[in-house]
Amino acid sequence: MTKMLVVDHLKCTGCRLCEVVCSVNKNGVSNPARARIAVIGWENICPGIPMMCQQCEMAPCMSVCPVGALTRDENIGRVSLNYDLCIGCKLCVAVCPFGAMGIDAAARRVIKCDLCDGDPMCVKFCETKALQFLDESQAKTAKMRLATTGLSELIRKFAIQ
Amino acid sequence: MQEQKIAYIDLSTGEIRTGHIPEKIRRMYLGGRGIAAYLLYNHVPERCDPLSPDNAFIVSAGLVGGTLAPSSGRCDLAAKSPLTGLLGSSNMGGFFAPELRFAGFDHLVIKGKANTPVYLWVHDGEIEIRDASHLWGKDTRETPSIIRKNHQDEEIKVMCIGEAGENLVHFANIITGTKNAAGRTGMGCVMGSKNLKAVAARGTRDVPISNPEKAFEQLERLSGMIRDNEVFKGFSIMGTLMFHEPSNIIGRLRVRNLLSNQDPAGESLYADKLEKLSIGMAACFGCTVHCRHRYIVPEGPCQGTYSEGPEWSTLGALGTELNVGRMEAILVGNHLLNKYGIDSLEFGSMLSWAIELYEKGIIDDVVTGGVKLDWGDEDMMYQMIEQIARREGLGDILADGPLRAIEKLGEETGFYNLHVKGMSLLHTDERATPAMALGVSTSTRGADHLRSRPGVDAISLPQETRDSLFGFAVPADFHSYEGSGKLVHWHELMFALSDALGVCKFQVFFLSPSTMSSDDYCKLVQYITGMELSPTEMMEAAERIYTMERMFNIREGAGRKDDYPPERYFVDPTPALGLPGFQGKTLDREKYEQQLDEYYQAHGWDNDGIPTPETIDNLGLAKEPTYII
Numbered sequence: 001m002t003k004m005l006v007v008d009h010l011k012c013t014g015c016r017l018c019e020v021v022c023s024v025n026k027n028g029v030s031n032p033a034r035a036r037i038a039v040i041g042w043e044n045i046c047p048g049i050p051m052m053c054q055q056c057e058m059a060p061c062m063s064v065c066p067v068g069a070l071t072r073d074e075n076i077g078r079v080s081l082n083y084d085l086c087i088g089c090k091l092c093v094a095v096c097p098f099g100a101m102g103i104d105a106a107a108r109r110v111i112k113c114d115l116c117d118g119d120p121m122c123v124k125f126c127e128t129k130a131l132q133f134l135d136e137s138q139a140k141t142a143k144m145r146l147a148t149t150g151l152s153e154l155i156r157k158f159a160i161q
Numbered sequence: 162m163q164e165q166k167i168a169y170i171d172l173s174t175g176e177i178r179t180g181h182i183p184e185k186i187r188r189m190y191l192g193g194r195g196i197a198a199y200l201l202y203n204h205v206p207e208r209c210d211p212l213s214p215d216n217a218f219i220v221s222a223g224l225v226g227g228t229l230a231p232s233s234g235r236c237d238l239a240a241k242s243p244l245t246g247l248l249g250s251s252n253m254g255g256f257f258a259p260e261l262r263f264a265g266f267d268h269l270v271i272k273g274k275a276n277t278p279v280y281l282w283v284h285d286g287e288i289e290i291r292d293a294s295h296l297w298g299k300d301t302r303e304t305p306s307i308i309r310k311n312h313q314d315e316e317i318k319v320m321c322i323g324e325a326g327e328n329l330v331h332f333a334n335i336i337t338g339t340k341n342a343a344g345r346t347g348m349g350c351v352m353g354s355k356n357l358k359a360v361a362a363r364g365t366r367d368v369p370i371s372n373p374e375k376a377f378e379q380l381e382r383l384s385g386m387i388r389d390n391e392v393f394k395g396f397s398i399m400g401t402l403m404f405h406e407p408s409n410i411i412g413r414l415r416v417r418n419l420l421s422n423q424d425p426a427g428e429s430l431y432a433d434k435l436e437k438l439s440i441g442m443a444a445c446f447g448c449t450v451h452c453r454h455r456y457i458v459p460e461g462p463c464q465g466t467y468s469e470g471p472e473w474s475t476l477g478a479l480g481t482e483l484n485v486g487r488m489e490a491i492l493v494g495n496h497l498l499n500k501y502g503i504d505s506l507e508f509g510s511m512l513s514w515a516i517e518l519y520e521k522g523i524i525d526d527v528v529t530g531g532v533k534l535d536w537g538d539e540d541m542m543y544q545m546i547e548q549i550a551r552r553e554g555l556g557d558i559l560a561d562g563p564l565r566a567i568e569k570l571g572e573e574t575g576f577y578n579l580h581v582k583g584m585s586l587l588h589t590d591e592r593a594t595p596a597m598a599l600g601v602s603t604s605t606r607g608a609d610h611l612r613s614r615p616g617v618d619a620i621s622l623p624q625e626t627r628d629s630l631f632g633f634a635v636p637a638d639f640h641s642y643e644g645s646g647k648l649v650h651w652h653e654l655m656f657a658l659s660d661a662l663g664v665c666k667f668q669v670f671f672l673s674p675s676t677m678s679s680d681d682y683c684k685l686v687q688y689i690t691g692m693e694l695s696p697t698e699m700m701e702a703a704e705r706i707y708t709m710e711r712m713f714n715i716r717e718g719a720g721r722k723d724d725y726p727p728e729r730y731f732v733d734p735t736p737a738l739g740l741p742g743f744q745g746k747t748l749d750r751e752k753y754e755q756q757l758d759e760y761y762q763a764h765g766w767d768n769d770g771i772p773t774p775e776t777i778d779n780l781g782l783a784k785e786p787t788y789i790i
């Protein structure tokens with residue numbers, strides 16, 4: 001079963017610990033600018049919206065990569081970036097609709113979420129579980145269940161009547 | 162080790178220079194409040210006017226700010242205080258300190274005075290003084306948003322003052338984010354006096370982590386400790402408001418200034434009343450506690466505006482001190498205070514003092530400018546917030562803070578004003594809790610519960626746990642004087658450490674005894690900065706920080722005379738409300754003197770509260786000021 005990174009936007013408190021954890025894990029330093037995840041803050045509106053690679057099936061980054069450095073890795077359910085092939089042209093950065101392809105200015109290379117090879121560190125440290133790494137089928141049913149809570153109650157009442 | 166820099170900015174000349182912090186200074190003072198104490202002692206000329214260009218305004222990120230340390234977003238702001246004339250020191254959460262570090266700076270020392278309004282633009286190793294004339298008059302919401310728009314960068318973090326700071330309200334605060342405030346000691350007033358509207362930071366630089374693997378292990382352990390903590394479970398849903406109900410039931414609140422210790426109608430402000438109005442919780446940088454409520458202003462001219470809070474101390478200032486018993490009105494008041502940049506604790510205390518004076522006929526309509534001062538009057542409260550922010554009418558008098566306002570309204574009014582060293586007490590009543598009375602009185606920044614919070618944590622613990630935790634005998638009785646001096650001393654050191662590291666007190670001992678120990682502090686510092694300090698060295702650093710703050714106050718003329726709670730605590734007994742131990746209580750003068758002696762001894766200070774030459778020598782402070790940074 002393929003897993004996916006699921007975000008529950010209502011649970012995010014905007015603490016940005018995921019950014020720190022990601023940047024320390026990947027670079028050994030704390031620097032949100034070099035993290036593969038970003039909590040987009042909307043001050044005076046909402047605490048934050050976590051953004052990272054959506055691991056698209058029809059990924060625009062894959063389509064435009066002239067050297068085939070971006071490929072789908074079905075085992076982990078991700079778009080993998082092969083640094084041995086990457087020439088750093090940044091076309092993928094330009095076409096990603098989410099801004100999820102980033103540039104690590106210090107390392108002079110393109111960066112993206114690699115799901116920590118199947119054990120995402122951001123998920124491990126997210127206290128409110130706004131970030132979860134779930135089986136694809138679970139991601140769907142959990143949300144469906146939540147969405148039908150009110151309806152189920154209504155049906156129960158209706159049945160009693 | 163640390164690559165971050167310190168910058169010295171002279172707003173009069175426009176000169177900016179930068180430097181590094183030598184490891185010796187780091188080991189002695191760590192960062193945050195510790196480095197701020199050193200900088201104040203070294204950069205503020207003796208007996209200078211707090212509102213003169215000579216005063217130094219310090220922005221200081223914690224030693225482990227913006228890292229894997231839990232909740233490492235705290236920022237310390239310091240200067241000589243216009244409110245007290247002594248140590249000015251305030252601490253805010255949010256995201257500013259980490260951004261300052263990502264921009265390449267740990268500490269800013271700002272002196273002089275700009276000719277016209279300016280703001281500082283700190284970004285990736287650069288600092289610029291920018292024109293802020295278009296920001297003058299804007300509130301704490303508009304200011305950051307205009308700065309971000311001008312720089313076309315929504316990720317910029319801003320700390321700024323509102324109208325209160327511009328108008329030199331002596332207890333004007335500094336706001337970052339929606340409501341994170343460096344509230345106390347009038348740091349916003351100092352910014353206003355320098356024509357400094359804001360500091361904006363944006364950075365993409367690395368903050369090094371010495372041992373990532375170990376730092377991750379430590380974070381996992383510490384956040385697990387927090388998560389499993391009983392206090393956290395309530396705190397993460399109710400925020401600081403969870404303390405309101407138990408405090409009202411036992412009878413340790415300041416109600417209608419100090420006319421009562423319990424509000425029989427207080428239920429209307431219990432945490433569950435916010436449930437309907439709160440739209441969820443938000444967190445500061447890297448914090449798993451997320452204690453900050455989010456809400457939409459439910460009524461009034463700002464209805465529909467997004468806001469955050471209130472903290473328990475704000476709820477108390479408005480709800481119990483002024484006796485405004487409606488949660489919706491508290492939310493409106495909280496929003497207005499933050500918008501104008503006014504310290505809510507000082508506001509509540511000053512206004513409740515004025516109401517009591519008015520009720521007793523000590524001041525009349527001439528003094529109030531025709532405003533009727535009644536308990537629980539919501540509209541009057543809103544009006545006074547605006548009057549204070551704009552220094553109009555009675556607001557102009559109250560905006561001066563306790564010391565000068567008492568001078569203006571007459572010496573006889575002083576008895577009714579609850580302050581220590583010229584800073585107002587919060588909304589709690591310490592007459593029945595001698596250790597806490599000592600703590601708020603000895604605090605280096607004036608009446609305050611965030612310099613120490615003794616007793617509360619000790620009562621429920623078994624004897625053995627208490628002994629091993631504190632290393633000395635502590636009585637289980639809340640009302641005991643015995644051991645108070647040592648208890649306050651111990652808490653002062655622990656709290657100084659969290660402020661120096663830049664870690665929130667809600668991740669440490671303040672929240673619960675089963676959180677970070679001094680050994681954990683050592684490990685955090687080692688894994689994150691690479692600096693190895695033993696628990697003894699760590700506690701010595703805390704003692705050094707506290708003693709240096711004390712030396713600053715002594716130099717400015719403070720002494721034993723300033724370490725007493727309000728006279729009223731010794732004279733007016735609490736009414737027959739609350740638990741039996743809280744009824745009919747006053748502080749015992751003789752016993753208070755004894756616990757003060759014991760407290761001084763614990764610090765190694767003499768009976769006048771002056772650090773002894775041996776203490777100063779042992780802490781390596783004999784040659785201060787040394788002007789190393």
